[in-house]
Amino acid sequence: xxxxxxxxxxxxxxxxxxxxxxxxxxxxxxxxxxxxxxxxxxxxxxxxxxxxxxxxxxxxxxxxxxxxxxxxxxxxxxxxxxxxxxxxxxxxxxxxxxxxxxxxxxxxxxxxxxxxxxxxxxxxxxxxxxxxxxxxxxxxxxxxxxxxxxxxxxxxxxxxxxxxxxxxxxxx
Numbered sequence: 001x002x003x004x005x006x007x008x009x010x011x012x013x014x015x016x017x018x019x020x021x022x023x024x025x026x027x028x029x030x031x032x033x034x035x036x037x038x039x040x041x042x043x044x045x046x047x048x049x050x051x052x053x054x055x056x057x058x059x060x061x062x063x064x065x066x067x068x069x070x071x072x073x074x075x076x077x078x079x080x081x082x083x084x085x086x087x088x089x090x091x092x093x094x095x096x097x098x099x100x101x102x103x104x105x106x107x108x109x110x111x112x113x114x115x116x117x118x119x120x121x122x123x124x125x126x127x128x129x130x131x132x133x134x135x136x137x138x139x140x141x142x143x144x145x146x147x148x149x150x151x152x153x154x155x156x157x158x159x160x161x162x163x164x165x166x167x168x169x170x171x172x
Contacts, residue, residue: 009147013084016141017091029139030094036107036136039064042114045129056121063113063165067158071109072100075157079103085144095143105146108137108154109161116162 035041042064049057081103085093111133119126137155140146 005149006147009149010084012148013141013144017144020142025142026094029142032135033095033107033139033143033145035132036111036139039067039110039114041132041136042110045114045118053122056118059117059121059165060114063117063161064110066161066165067106067109067113070161071104071106071154071157075104076101076106081147081150083145084147088144091144093144095145098145102146103150104154104157105137105140105150106154107140108133108146108151109158111136112155112158113162113165116159117165120162120166 042060046057046060046064049060080101083098083102085091085097086102115126115129115133118129137151140151141148
């Protein structure tokens, strides 16, 4: 099973670069991915929400904190999966080589957590935050720093954390 997933990962990653790689995206994707560095865009939104909707801000902060604990500290350090750019060093990178492990994508994780919480709390904002979250997740593939399964699992885990946080009575 593990080998099959890895074959699909490499196949999808190479298809993205073969069919979607272009100068315009080469300029845009590093900027998009920086929005997700450390959950920056989501922390910024949560900080703004402190003035507009304290409960929502608290949910986002709690969700992102849980994501750091599960994604960065527990799973990443347990699985220790190498990044595609570590394995295929010949591929030119548009960003600095990340120093931490690949699985799961914490850019995708934090984006999915925040987008889920925001969308469930203020549905009309989903039209704004979900595309941003998806674009940040895709940027990780385009930039060759994550495998598709890293992004998929990060996104699904983030969705689960977001749902959980929205259903904790203490946070409602």
